[in-house]
Amino acid sequence: LTPRATIEIPGGARRLDRILGLIRECRHSFHDLSRVEIDRRHPPTPRFNMPFELGLTVALAMTRGRRHNWYVFEAKSRRLNKSLSDLDGTDPYIHGGEPRRLLLALTNALVRSRHQPTIAQLEQIYAELRRAARALKRELQTESLFEARPFHDLVVAATRSAQNTLGTLSR
């Protein structure tokens, strides 16, 4: 799987068009609703982007001919039932806001994948990527990695790290 994100698409296309385009391109999408929190800046408002994008994905998955697998992630159990009861019957993957539990949740979501890395291997990749992220921030003189260039660099770096750590990827 190659990670994709709206931030990587340059040009003046409307953000919504870019999001829809990406969802159509991808066969799997992972929606983490744990950050739907009140923004402290004035005026204090919750961020609705992630549930909105999940809604778009569900609608597209139900209407398009090709299969699209979507997965919902949350930090706390039962929060989804309260915040988005329309998804009752959907079991979110709970990660508790911890990287290790998130990796574990991802392995459960992708249990049908041919590649089945251990948690130790995923933690190794995560540790290597953290070091690479620090180097990239320093080189690109940026505070945020959520921009087009650093994001592309991170994807390439993560793929290489996965190749080095998991023999199965290069076969």
Next chain:
Amino acid sequence: MGGKAIISTPLPSARAVGQKLGVDKRRVAKLIRLMDSIHRGNRVSPVPLGKKRSVATKRVNVKAR
């Protein structure tokens, strides 16, 4: 949830991913070297990727010694 799809496509190499995303191949090569170095357990160079120290900096260092 729990689609029946089996994700069996082999994952592409870092070079193939870089090409797909439109990352310059020299940049990809540099990132690969960085990740290989980290994987071997080496310290990440304090000199930013792809940025060489200027001659002026080297001269100052020589004088300092």
